Amino acid sequence: MAFWRQYRRNVAAVIGLAILLVVVVMAVSAPLLYPGDPWDMAGKPFIWPFQSWKFPLGTDRLGRDVAACIFHGARVSLLIGLVATLVAVVVGIVVGAFAGFYGGKVDDVLMRLTEIFQTIPSFIFIFVVVAVFTPTVPIIVLAIAIVSWPQLARLVRGEFIALRGRDFIQGCIAIGMSDLRIIFFQALPNALAPVIVTASVTVALAILAESGLAFLGLGDPNVMSWGTIIGAGRAVLRQAWYLTAIPGVAILLTVLALNLIGDGLNDALNPRLRGRR
């Protein structure tokens, strides 16, 4: 496949993909490898990593299995990152496509709206929304999506403004194709490449935002998140720093992987930029 051949040339991007695959496997296998609630006490507290076969990553101060927490945390991080990005992409595409395709007043109104959402400090917004409502996974996803769509909308708008002038779109207009059909079936496929690239970075930022939220104690209390583990481990930073370090490394690697994939996609999907980096 031509795309994969291009992608493969970026070694870092392949490494990123490998890391992400590991995280996905962790997320998928969590209920099989660690059935039961990761919040439950599994052994003695404060077992350090690599001390016990049963707890390769040790246990926390309540005797919870850190490995189980990390595996289950992968599910939450990926789920929230992906779903929030998906929502943001859909909203961003709709707003950006209409603004770019129609221009004029529609564009003015939609872009002013976008500007409002871009001006509000995003993390503070997420923080306030989740605090005002209840910290549940859907609310967290929604809050992250609300701050993530403006960037995608601007991107899509730019693409659509460029596409609008192209002959094939003018042709579609000339033969009387409906606007919605042109927007979603003719123009959109041509604007997707940069959206996909940006989306991979959006997932990374969403994961960072969720972990920050969970760290502050505003994660969904019913699910295990990497940020939650760090928040809990913080109190015992001096005695058991591994409780903070391990989930942090997990976040770091996942976010790094997504960014590397974004770079790789960019190289593979935007041939005109290739070789510049």
Next chain:
Amino acid sequence: MYRVIRIVRRRLLQMIPVVLGIVVFNFALLHLAPGDAVDVMAGEAGASNAEYVAQLRQQYGLDKPLPVQLGNYLWHVVQLDLGYSYRHNRPVLGLILERLPATLSLMLTALSLSILLGVGLGVLAAWRVRTATDTVISIFALLSYATPTFWIGLMFILLFGVTLGWLPTTGMESVGAGYKGLDRVVDIGRHMLLPAVTLALFYMAIYTRLMRASMLEVYGLDYVRTAQAKGLAGGKIAFKHVLRNALLPVVTVAGLQVGSLLGGSVLVETVFGWPGLGRLAYDAVFQRDFNTLLGILLLCSIVVVLANLVVDMLYAVLDPRIEYQ
């Protein structure tokens, strides 16, 4: 100069709807919240007396139709009345203004650090493109961009505070030490170092990558070839002709990130016990002090709007083409 003033005036006009939109948005959030301010107040006053609650509702106009309430809210905001914090027993505005300097100083320090380091590293990487230096810088930037801010803060505390004991890890100054003058500045500086670096790293990574790409792009442009053909030395070309143009995207992005930086400071202030807005917001969440929380959101949004204005001015000064775009 007249050109810059004209641009600023136009920007100010464009900002009015944005600020209005944010205020309305804030109002909506307040009303979508489960329970209203009176429930909270009543709860805090320890009164579950229905009559008292109804009286409070009337007093605050909460029994009026929504548009009237919105009008009231807008009127209050225009008068800079952000409501009252029953937790702290004082107006929210005063509470916020008291904490704002700590946050702004942390934020500006982090911003300056990130721009200085990011631009420096980006220039160096572009200068030594495709060498080991470039690779090391790129990897450092990639890692910094992927590291959760609060986590690197905790790791710094562990390393520099707990293990090495070089730097203080909490608060803004040594309480009770009674430092004066320069000693106090040094003391605050020592307290600020870790949180500022923590907050700066993520943004530094962005500016490094941006600056590197931007330098490389500008180096390929026609006017750089013209500068070479004039007989200018490499250093003069880099610092006069390339750097200034390459800085433009950094200025734009830095402006877009003021809001994000404020959000980052919530996390960093929590980690380092920095007595700023972030800390106030964190406490407000757990005290369910919504007036304070929404006041912070609104004020931070306004800080972002003002920062954007400053950036626009800076951009107009740096790029003479701007009014034609």
Next chain:
Amino acid sequence: MSAILEVRDLRTEFRSEAGTAQAVDGISLLVGRGETLALVGESGCGKSMTGLSLLRIVPKPYGHIVGGEIRLDGRDLLKLPEAAMRQVRGNEVAMIFQEPMTSLNPVFTIGNQIVEAIQTHRDVGKAEARRLTVELLDQVGIPDAGRRLDDYPHRLSGGMRQRAMIAMAISCKPKLLIADEPTTALDVTVQAQILALLRRLQDELEMGMILITHDLAVVAETASRVAVMYAGRIVENGTVREVLRHPRHPYTQGLLQATPHARKAGGTRRKLAEITGLVPSLYDMPPGCAFAPRCPKAQAVCRSTVPTLAVGGGNVACHFPG
């Protein structure tokens, strides 16, 4: 005729992941004092790279000058240390480019950029340099020069910007001016003005000039001698009269046929429609004559042996010249 520039067997390579390309493949040129040599060819034939090589500003890190001599008044520029070479650029040899829109730095005024050129090579104060700049702008026909000085490039039209570029180029009275497609990006009427300006300045300053162009009409109007380039090599050279009247290389013949006889508006940029086939990739050159794959007269020897060209007037690198 005393030559101010004598180029011998100049070779410039482009090295990248895709391989090595001979962008300039053994070129020899002569430019006399006050003379105009036109360097003609299609885009990608290496003519611009030749111009950049003469100033040693081929784009890094890919471009490398790998051999030859560039003698300016007898001195080999390729042997000069970089610092001495900087004293040559803009001072003894100046260059102007195709795109006046992008060749000036957008964030500095015209005056600032010309003053910079003067002060790089002349020990004069700011005020004196500004005064000289006004004179130069006046000399290249920019009206109201005293005020245009403090304008940013985006305020000027394409023609005015090219004039400003020319003012910058002649600011140190160079012996040689390299003009790389100086009129290609301009309107037809402005093209004629700029060419007339270049001819006038050349007389006034007694400069040699290398005019790089793809446009034979411009050659006929401006140059006295012409060298035709194809795929990094010179395939024919001679006086403009000889070459345009009696082209001997099949490529030159094709070029002439593709050029409209009358210059109509917008017609001057017409490309080589009548030569079939494509310019060979510089990364993948045929073993013999580079033009052989497109040449109507090609024989077996053309596909195996590179035809050579001796330095001198009126030569042609072809096994079967017409």
